[in-house]
Amino acid sequence: MTKVKAWVSAFRLRTLPLALSSIIMGGFLAHFYGAFNWSILVSSALTTLFLQVLSNLANDYGDTVNGADHEGREGPQRMVQTGAIGLSAMKKAIVVFAILSLLSGIILIYLAFRKVSDYQSILFFLIGLAAIGAAMKYTMGKNPYGYKGQGDIFVFIFFGLVGVAGSFYLYTQTINLLVLLPASSVGLLSAGVLNLNNMRDVKSDQEAGKHTLVVKLGISNAKKYHLVLVLVAIVTTVVFVSMHQFTPISFFFIVSLPFFARHLVVVHKASKADDFDPELKKLALSTLLFVFLFGFGLMMS
Template sequence: MSTSVKAWISAFRLRTLPLALASIFLGSWLAAADNGFRWEILGLCALTTILLQILSNLANDYGDSIHGADLVKERQGPSRAVQSGKISLADMKLGMIICGVLAFISGLTLLYVAFGDLQQAFWIFLLLGLAAIAAAVTYTAGAKPYGYAGLGDISVLIFFGWVGVIGTYYLHTLQFNAILLLPATACGLLATAVLNINNIRDIASDTKAGKRSIPVRLGADRAVLYHWLLLFGAVGCALIYAILLGKGFYPLLFLGAVPALVRNGLAVSQLRRNPAIDAYLKQMALSTLLFVTMLGIGVYLAG
């Protein structure tokens, strides 16, 4: 494999993809529980989400290099493609454009398959899709990246939680169910926990670069408490949802994933100022996928 191909694969940050797919899988399981599942919707949702996540990762590499977050010596994360010189700024920008166009085409195909003839829902979801593309790019890129203002957490909650889960469910079923805000919030909070680990790791470098993430604003100790709140908040939302469903034991299967969340919380507590915390980004992403999969399967089995 050539060096350039390896550089692009590294820039795609494939370890983030399980997290991106978590909301799609959960929304699809919930749709299946209501007899509304469609394979073509799952496939196109997954493809669009993967492209959006890769776009976000490329934009993050591009934006942090421009704004300096990848240049300060205190940065503890893995080397970035632009900062290391493996990919030029111009090539990274071109890669972002290509990925954005592919995500737009995939999203349009998804909406056509889901809605058929043009209708109000099509335009609403088209706006949501454009908003997702804009959010992916402007997190760290652009003149005023919102990630540098500490707004990344709410964006993750919205797009990896509410839009991802409820939107996927609607594309399958063409129905909205308000109770799904609970599992969607649980998914979004766990995704936010992944971002929180990333930001705890980068407190020193982000502070020097002027990136005012939540951990930079709170400090490492309170950022750990915030992390526990995200984890317990997710479990609480899922538990309330399972109780309100009133369908017995199966919807509580997600509790089997709680030990993995506790393990992550304990690790973050112990490694808050240690570069080894980076390993728990992947562990948190996989724990999120396990959590939502067990929740979705449990609801499906409960019928």
């Protein structure tokens, strides 16, 4: 494998559509409430992409150092564990993307508030620092939260509540509690992608002492948990739309339900790592489709 291919693999591009789902959802909601701004959308998307790549690189590094990535691990190869990328080079890349995330976030805050000293700017700067810390601490450091079964909570918060409701606030500078419903939808589906990842890696995680929620629950209960995540994600969006005087086209996101239904059937029948792995990309893309159909329905209402 060439160095370029190794770095592209370490970036894990298939995770990026999921990262963008929350930002796009926030943009659609801002448009519906009459506060859309292209510069905020582009800057939000760029910041999110930097954060997602940072998380992927930190995960590659942290799981190798902490032993979760080893020769017996199933699933896609990790670049540090295989030796395609050295520890030192990966550390430098993590620093680079942490800085890029920070700088992009500062630009985003300025575009949203046009100030650098008011409480809103300071609050979002702190949220940005927390997002960078969360991206790195999932598997890095002495006490990574991903090794204690807390990854799902952080994914729900940052991919859902912060990603959707936070970006919505950047457009509108108003608090709308109803936005937490579609924000929860994206957060729950994002937690579903992590759950799939952990179901795929359950054997190697057990061997490495990585106590993910799947390791704690067991595969059977993790599948039930997965079903709940997907179903509740759909219900929360249905509730959001139902609470407004929308036309039937507002429920256009229902067109995506067959993809989720197929996915749940596959997960229910899955028995080995190779069964779970393809579903990560499919659930991520289904989530993005869900968001676009939801946004289309809002715009046509």
